[in-house]
Amino acid sequence: MKGFLRAMLAVLWKDLAAEVRSRELLSAMLVFALLVIFIFNFALDLEPNTRASITSGVLWVTFIFAGTLGLNRSLAIEKDRGCLDGLLLAPVDRAAIYFGKTAANLIFMLVVAAIVLPVYSVFYNINLFARPGLLLVIFLGAEGYTAIGTLLATMAVQTRTRDMLLPILLFPVVIPVLVAAVKASAGFLQTLPFEEIQPWLNLLITYDIVFTAIAFMVFDSIVEE
DSSP states (O other): OHHHHHHHHHHHHHHHHHHHHHOHHHHHHHHHHHHHHHHHHHHOOOOHHHHHHHHHHHHHHHHHHHHHHHHHHHHHHHHHTTHHHHHHHSSSOHHHHHHHHHHHHHHHHHHHHHHHHHHHHHHHTOOGGGOHHHHHHHHHHHHHHHHHHHHHHHHHTTSTTHHHHHHHHHHHHTHHHHHHHHHHHHHHHTTOOHHHHHHHHHHHHHHHHHHHHHHHHHHHHHHHO
16 A cells, blocks of 8 residues: 555656646646636626626536646646656556546646636636635536546547547546536535535535546556557
8 A cells, every 4th residue: 555655646746746847737727717717707798696697607617628628738748758658667556647647637627726716706706715615516526527537538648639539538428527516516606505505516426436436447457458
């Protein structure tokens, strides 16, 4: 277990250190996410009450698109530089590589969310940080998205059409996460009773557990192919 954790943390640290030096991935994700927020802000000239009702949908569209860009770039950089082959040749459990990459992608998504939320709050005049339940939903949704997204990005990066193939593979699989996250986020933003939000939270937690376990079991076979 110590060796597994050490290898996973080494992969995570490598990705974070490489991003700190290059700033390629986070800068692209942030610019894309902020552009989406600006476009929605000026394209949807809505009343304040109507804007409040679409907040959860706009937020998750922003997170999903920025996350897809990040997943594509994170694995493409590894592949183009030969780092992915080096990782696979290392004498460590392949699952440690998967969890390290997933943790790095999750951190990148959460950093983007931490910057998008205050910007969205200013533009739409909604204090999103006053609802701690929303932050929990963002974490659960981002975890499920990166868990399956890292696995599918590892598959897509081996092809020539990786930029187009990843969304085609990923979006149908993450529909449960997207629907549950939007519904749960809307419930917290509209201060609905917790009993109405709990089924969507349960769906998010179940999805995270099931698909993380599936990715853990099949990652070794996928990278071998």
